[in-house]
């Protein structure tokens with residue numbers, strides 16, 4: 216624990232040594248709980264990564280909105296359009312559905328970022344997947360396994376085609392808070408996962424639920440796992456909405472509440488270390504401070520946090536939000552998280 220806390224201090228000071236972690240190309244950001252920072256992390260990491268394909272698999276479309284405020288009216292190809300032909304026979308597959316982020320978000324100029332946008336039809340995908348899998352199971356003969364594999368690996372297939380078409384080498388997938396549907400496919404599509412956990416008990420419970428879904432032989436994930444199919448490992452748990460002591464001389468101390476959740480999450484990581492990408496629990500827990508006003512300015516302007524300056528503000532519905540003084544600390548934390556991924 217002390218290593219983790221001291222490292223946060225070094226991260227803030229910009230002197231933390233990079234962790235010795237394996238590096239992967241595709242990460243899924245997931246935890247089975249809403250409002251914990253999945254989309255904020257996906258957007259800001261996509262900016263830091265560059266040369267990246269960002270995939271929105273959440274029917275709320277928040278990530279799509281960050282890249283293009285007018286995504287609803289643009290009638291563009293969405294993740295749903297690309298996925299559905301794998302589940303409904305007779306529909307032609309769609310290629311080149313990824314869009315350049317710089318065309319609709321000026322902050323991405325020169326970043327070589329592409330995105331696959333989402334739409335609300337992803338809400339009905341879970342039942343369509345279930346029906347298609349049941350029908351495939353009823354298919355006798357040798358073809359059955361191949362049909363099921365093509366469904367479960369549909370998103371992986373789409374991502375590999377789109378990365379080739381766009382010439383990108385990194386991918387980040389944002390998910391909804393629910394497992395069934397596109398999140399399930401995102402687990403099969405990634406090399407490793409990033410799991411945000413907010414400083415509250417429900418988020419910690421969701422981390423445990425995620426780990427059970429990964430490991431329990433009766434879980435929705437494992438029941439369907441194709442023979443020889445790989446189970447993604449977790450690269451990092453990010454404790455979001457972190458807070459640090461404000462008392463004089465105590466800047467290296469997390470607040471009481473943050474410390475309690477750090478300990479709880481660290482224990483869970485230790486007990487489940489086989490699900491992580493290294494054997495050292497200290498490698499897999501980071502804190503990301505509460506964004507406060509910075510988060511509101513970033514989302515209203517669709518502007519990556521790395522580009523925000525202290526004091527920058529926005530007024531929306533007559534409420535003023537200001538980029539707070541701690542923005543540089545958050546920027547250092549985001550950069551460090553990025554340096555542990557690619």
Ligand SMILES: Nc1ncnc2c1ncn2[C@@H]1O[C@H](COP(=O)(O)OP(=O)(O)OP(=O)(O)O)[C@@H](O)[C@H]1O
Pocket residue numbers: 248249250251252253254255256273275277390391392454455456457503504505506507509510511514
């Ligand atoms: N450290 C932090 N990390 C991420 N988000 C933060 C943090 N601190 C504050 N926030 C705020 O918390 C909110 C998180 O929302 P976000 O949409 O990223 O969550 P989500 O997990 O994607 O939600 P949903 O499950 O509904 O898709 C945002 O308003 C963001 O600005």
Ligand SMILES: [Mg+2]
Pocket residue numbers: 253254255273277278390
């Ligand atoms: Mg989200």
